[in-house]
Amino acid sequence: MDMEIKDLLEQWQKWQFSDGNTWGPWQSITDSKILEMPIKPGAYVIGLPKDHGLNRLLEKDPYGVLDIGDADNLQLRIYNFKKCASHLGTGGHMTGWRLGTMGILKRLNVSVEQLQVSWCDAKDKKEAYLCQLQIFKTYLQLFGELPPLNYKFNWASFGSYTYMYTK
Numbered sequence: 317m318d319m320e321i322k323d324l325l326e327q328w329q330k331w332q333f334s335d336g337n338t339w340g341p342w343q344s345i346t347d348s349k350i351l352e353m354p355i356k357p358g359a360y361v362i363g364l365p366k367d368h369g370l371n372r373l374l375e376k377d378p379y380g381v382l383d384i385g386d387a388d389n390l391q392l393r394i395y396n397f398k399k400c401a402s403h404l405g406t407g408g409h410m411t412g413w414r415l416g417t418m419g420i421l422k423r424l425n426v427s428v429e430q431l432q433v434s435w436c437d438a439k440d441k442k443e444a445y446l447c448q449l450q451i452f453k454t455y456l457q458l459f460g461e462l463p464p465l466n467y468k469f470n471w472a473s474f475g476s477y478t479y480m481y482t483k
Contacts, residue, residue, distance in 0.1 A: 325458055329378055342366070342379070342432040345398050353391040353435065359447035360385055360394065360435040362411065365426060373460035379432070381455065381463045383411040386448040390435050401428045411465045 342363070343349045364370060364380030371377075387393035393409070400412025401421060407413055415421050421428065438444035456462060 321458065324454060325375060328454065328458055339434050339436045342434050344429055345394065345431045345433050346429050347398075349433075350391060350395050350398065353394055354437055355389055355391045357388050357438040357441050357444040358386070358390045358435050359438065359444050359451060360387065360390060360433055361451060362397065363432045363434075364424070365430040365432065368426075370464075375459050377455075377459055382415075382431075383463055383465045384448055384451050384455065385411070385466075386438075386441070386444040388441050388444075390437075394433055394435075398428050401431075410467060414465060414467075 339361075343352075345362070361379070361381055362383045362385075363377075364382065368380045369376050369378050370380035370382075383397075385393065396408040397412040400406045400409045400417075401415040403416060405413075405417055415428075436447050438447055452462065452466075
């Protein structure tokens with residue numbers, strides 16, 4: 317395995333990133349934990365329960381990341397996610413809607429409260445988007461594909477990043 321990829325995978329497994337962003341620990345998506353989340357911009361990652369993992373194209377993702385996103389208000393965004401995932405047909409967060417309405421959580425035998433969330437505060441929406449982009453890039457480099465429930469991505473935002481794969 318390429319040394320850079322090995323180092324990146326080790327960082328991913330420890331949930332530490334060298335760019336200075338401070339990610340919080342993984343937490344269950346319960347009402348009490350959501351109330352502890354900041355009411356400010358940031359990026360977030362939603363994953364399967366601890367030790368669940370998820371097979372991906374190139375490596376097994378130890379966190380089973382389902383969705384990477386950014387928000388103007390982290391607390392409200394994760395609240396909307398939980399509401400949509402918990403109540404059939406409720407709109408407001410596309411990933412939550414898909415998990416709940418399409419019965420994905422039921423098929424996985426996982427409750428919304430068992431899912432995990434980690435986030436990184438940001439000073440504004442632009443910084444939150446850039447943080448989200450960094451996680452997308454890391455995820456794509458490690459696993460060869462985007463998380464399964466990210467239905468949209470601005471591929472043009474990769475810019476010179478794709479150059480490193482073609483040189």
